Amino acid sequence: MKKMSRNKHYPILHKASKGATWFFLLASIILLGYTFYRSEIVGGGWYGDRYFKYYLISVFGILFWGVVLRLKDEVRLNLVVMISSGVMGLYVAEVFLFVTAKDPRMVSAAQASFHFDSRTxxxxxxxxxxxxxxxxxxxxxxxxxxxxxxxxxxxxxxxxxxxxxxxxxxxxxxxxxxxxxxxxxxxxxxxxxxxxxxxxxxxxxxxxxxxxxxxxxxxxxxxxxxxxxxxxxxxxxxxxxxxxxxxxxxxxxxxxxxxxxxxxxxxxxxxxxxxxxxxxxxxxxxxxxxxxxxxxxxxxxxxxxxxxxxxxxxxxxxxxxxxKKSYRVIHDLLGILRLLNLRVKIRFDNSFVxxxxxxxxxxxxxxxxxxxxxxxxxxxxxxxxxxxxxxxxxxxxxxxxxxxxxxxxxxxxxxxxxxxxxxxxxxxxxxxxxxxxxxxxxxxxxxxxxxxxxxxxxxxxxxxxxx
Missing domain, CATH: 3.40.50.1110 (SGNH hydrolase)
Incomplete structure (x- = not known):
């Protein structure tokens, strides 16, 4: 009976995994377009070295998820579960860093026993x-x-x-x-x-x-x-x-x-x-x-x-x-979406060598x-x-x-x-x-x-x- 019950849910899970695959594929395409916009339009083509890794990630993502779409349902389901878990882990780390982040200026002021002027x-x-x-x-x-x-x-x-x-x-x-x-x-x-x-x-x-x-x-x-x-x-x-x-x-x-x-x-x-x-x-x-x-x-x-x-x-x-507070909330949410705190923490965007x-x-x-x-x-x-x-x-x-x-x-x-x-x-x-x-x-x-x-x-x- 348990086996029949589990098999009954497989079509739903397979359909969900296919939807998730399309989502990741679309996200990779959007990342490629956004990378081109930041690198070539905003940056005028002068920051190719900085954005190269994002080109690699997005192109690899497009190819990878394009292949995953053609895999057997069982294999695709396992891959989606594994990668989704990893992505969720990244966002948990990002939210943790956002919540626990301390302004280094405030830390510096406290160490020097200064009052910190928090005004913009x-x-x-x-x-x-x-x-x-x-x-x-x-x-x-x-x-x-x-x-x-x-x-x-x-x-x-x-x-x-x-x-x-x-x-x-x-x-x-x-x-x-x-x-x-x-x-x-x-x-x-x-x-x-x-x-x-x-x-x-x-x-x-x-x-x-x-x-x-x-x-x-x-x-x-x-x-x-x-x-x-x-x-x-x-x-x-x-x-x-x-x-x-x-x-x-x-x-x-x-x-x-x-x-x-x-x-x-x-x-x-x-x-x-x-x-x-x-x-x-x-x-x-x-x-x-x-x-x-x-x-x-x-x-x-x-x-x-x-x-x-x-x-x-x-x-x-x-x-x-x-x-305005509403702008700050949107700004913070976009930062979390872009894994901003995590990227800063691991110096992902640094190209100083x-x-x-x-x-x-x-x-x-x-x-x-x-x-x-x-x-x-x-x-x-x-x-x-x-x-x-x-x-x-x-x-x-x-x-x-x-x-x-x-x-x-x-x-x-x-x-x-x-x-x-x-x-x-x-x-x-x-x-x-x-x-x-x-x-x-x-x-x-x-x-x-x-x-x-x-x-x-x-x-x-x-x-x-x-x-």
Whole structure:
């Protein structure tokens, strides 16, 4: 009787397994289409290495489930049960990670006995406006890559590399407290008075590590160099910058002050595989490399301010929708569907070992142009190599292939640009290099920036500018 009862359910189970097979086949087709959309349309074809594994998974899934459809009912049922159990296990792990996830910023603040400011940047902005503070959220050049700059009057685009001038600028929060700085006359993180000098000693170009994320004004690399040397230092860094934006910032702002020492601050974590790939999507940015381009931004700050404020107001309206609870719920559910927490946990999307071959010659051309431009007024370009926290948190201190470190240093030395290697000078022999970052995968902290600045000043003072 039991055997007859079990056999009676087989047709239902076989039908269910066939339906599940069609579901998995359809999911594989959707994944293939979504991968193509993210890689080729959104990414412009520059992120093929990152999405290659998803192409493999989706194509394999289509072929596999196509074959499963043709198998005998019994075999198909067993395969579907086994694979469905595995998929369910993945989603159980994903939900567990989502529920138990702790914001590393809150952990960092608790360890330092700081109160953690849990407000979003948008909420901080609104609170400051209510208090009649003339505040703006930080705006970064990379926000304008998809649109090739800001269209101005339907004519040539305006591509800013600074922010809104003379404003209380809200940057970021990693340690529990928001980093907020008064922007200078061109929207950068400097005391405005540094621009009163007709010539300056130091100038830095770089990304968020250079701008000063996420420390108080004066604790960033430029501020620390200013304290150490009592000399004029201008910081052109901005979050998200890649090599093209860093070159463009020099083209627009350096010549007017002819700095003696120019620091090209390179962060191994994303400057090439990520930032430069993204920048290459902008035909306008590429002109800074291929042509002799200047937008004369140093004389157009009023125009920059008005356009950026208009942009910020539009973004504020969009952010108002994002802040709604319903949006957050949908966002969280989509993250779970995409196994976001699990992928982050196992670093599934990281592709930091090999540098994209297409980026190496482009990066070399960018550095060559920067070196020659700085040399025109008798200045000296230094290449500052900043290592990422994963090099130490993951135990990869001596791995030369990590982020193509050996290739990058060889390229720079081949261009006869002096290298200040922060990995060797500071972190390699430090008793606890992880203590120089706010937390894993975060920016350097105040102590880290201080040690970086000391190493940079020591190295520059050792080498005459005529070398």
């Amino acid at each position: 940047k948008y909420e901080v902005y609104l609170d400051l406006i209510r208090k009649k503070v003339d505040a703006v959220p930080a705006v970064h050049p990379m926000q304008f890559v998809p649109t090739n700059g800001i269209p101005v009057g339907g004519v040539a685009p305006l591509f800013p590399f600074g922010g809104v001038s003379n404003k209380t600028t809200i940057m970021c929060n990693e340690s529990g407290e928001y980093a907020i700085f008064p922007s200078d006359r061109y929207g950068f993180n400097n005391p405005d008075s540094v621009w009163d000098n007709k010539k300056v000693k130091w100038m830095l170009t770089g990304d968020s590590m250079t701008q000063g994320s996420c420390v108080k004004p004066g604790d960033e690399i430029a501020g620390q160099i200013r304290k150490l040397t009592q000399q004029s230092v201008i910081n052109l860094g901005s979050g998200g910058n890649g090599p093209l934006a860093e070159l463009a910032a020099l083209e627009e702002y350096a010549k007017a002050r002819e700095p003696e020492v120019v620091l090209w601050v390179y962060f191994e974590g994303n400057d090439l595989v990520g930032d430069l790939q993204f920048e290459m999507k902008s035909k306008f940015l590429v002109k800074y490399l291929r042509e002799e381009l200047s937008q004369d931004l140093i004389n157009r700050q009023k125009e920059i301010d008005s356009n950026l404020i208009e942009y910020i107001n539009e973004e504020a309206l969009a952010q108002e929708q994002v802040e 090999d540098m994209d071959a297409d980026m190496k010659p482009i990066f070399g051309d960018i550095l060559r142009k920067a070196r020659d431009r700085v040399g025109q007024w008798g200045g000296k370009l230094y290449f500052v190599y900043l290592p990422a926290n994963i090099r130490y948190a993951g135990g990869h201190q001596d791995l030369g292939s990590l982020y193509s470190r050996d290739d990058i240093l060889s390229l720079v030395k081949g261009l006869d640009i002096p290298v200040i290697d922060i990995h060797e000078k500071v972190l390699l022999n430090h008793p606890d290099p992880n203590a120089l970052f706010v937390f894993k995968d975060a920016h350097y902290n105040k102590k880290g920036y201080s040690l970086l600045a000391n190493a940079i000043v020591d190295e520059v003072e050792k080498r005459p500018l005529t070398d």
